Amino acid sequence: MPPLPESLRICAVCPNPCRSALGAGAAPPESRLPSPTAYLCYALAEGHLPPVPEIVASLRDLDTVRVCQERCVYGYRIAEDIAGFAAGLSAEAGHAA
Numbered sequence: 264m265p266p267l268p269e270s271l272r273i274c275a276v277c278p279n280p281c282r283s284a285l286g287a288g289a290a291p292p293e294s295r296l297p298s299p300t301a302y303l304c305y306a307l308a309e310g311h312l313p314p315v316p317e318i319v320a321s322l323r324d325l326d327t328v329r330v331c332q333e334r335c336v337y338g339y340r341i342a343e344d345i346a347g348f349a350a351g352l353s354a355e356a357g358h359a360a
């Protein structure tokens with residue numbers, strides 16, 4: 264299992280203040296916001312979820328995370344950190360990221 268960046272541990276328990284970057288009319292699925300996506304990484308890293316292809320693939324749907332991270336209160340580049348973690352998972356599983 265690739266190491267989990269500290270940014271993802273923090274993001275996993277953060278209440279998504281960065282969602283304001285989406286604007287008032289935007290309503291993406293809650294699961295696509297940064298914190299739940301980071302929490303998926305945390306759950307995988309801690310062995311609470313298996314790294315099955317469907318879960319790993321969901322870590323590549325980062326459009327909403329990319330918009331939100333522009334207002335990350337910590338200045339994290341969460342999309343890049345999630346993508347790096349997912350690439351590590353894929354490399355360990357022996358298939359392309």
Ligand code: SF4
Pocket residue numbers: 273274275277278279280281282297298331332334335336337338339341
């Ligand atoms: S991207 Fe930053 S502000 Fe948004 S949920 Fe994660 S840690 Fe919190």
